[in-house]
Amino acid sequence: MSTTLLLVLAAVVVAALALMYRKQSRRYRAVKELLDAADALEARLRAARAEIEAVAGDEDNDPVRQALREMLRQRLWLQQHGDKATVEELGTVRASIDTARGRIEAQLAQIERARL
Numbered sequence: 001m002s003t004t005l006l007l008v009l010a011a012v013v014v015a016a017l018a019l020m021y022r023k024q025s026r027r028y029r030a031v032k033e034l035l036d037a038a039d040a041l042e043a044r045l046r047a048a049r050a051e052i053e054a055v056a057g058d059e060d061n062d063p064v065r066q067a068l069r070e071m072l073r074q075r076l077w078l079q080q081h082g083d084k085a086t087v088e089e090l091g092t093v094r095a096s097i098d099t100a101r102g103r104i105e106a107q108l109a110q111i112e113r114a115r116l
Contacts, residue, residue: 034078034094038074048104051111063104071100074097
């Protein structure tokens with residue numbers, strides 16, 4: 001009887017550890033994907049800055065400057081809240097980064113069309 005109880009207890013412990021690992025793995029992937037997306041957007045913004053400023057000038061509504069400010073806000077949020085953020089919250093921040101990248105890509109496409 002004690003062997004059966006011991007096996008059941010061991011199975012429960014293994015299942016609990018597997019669940020904890022899976023949750024941490026999902027969170028790790030979410031943070032990694034968020035940081036990768038942020039890095040990619042920041043690199044794209046820096047590469048596009050000169051091109052947009054050449055067309056738009058040094059205006060207050062410079063989309064690159066606005067996007068870089070938003071990127072800074074997102075990185076500060078991640079620094080302050082990332083360790084306690086849920087996977088869903090991390091996904092929301094990632095989605096906002098993807099949206100910002102889409103806006104910049106659309107603006108770059110407009111600039112390219114204007115040049116032609």
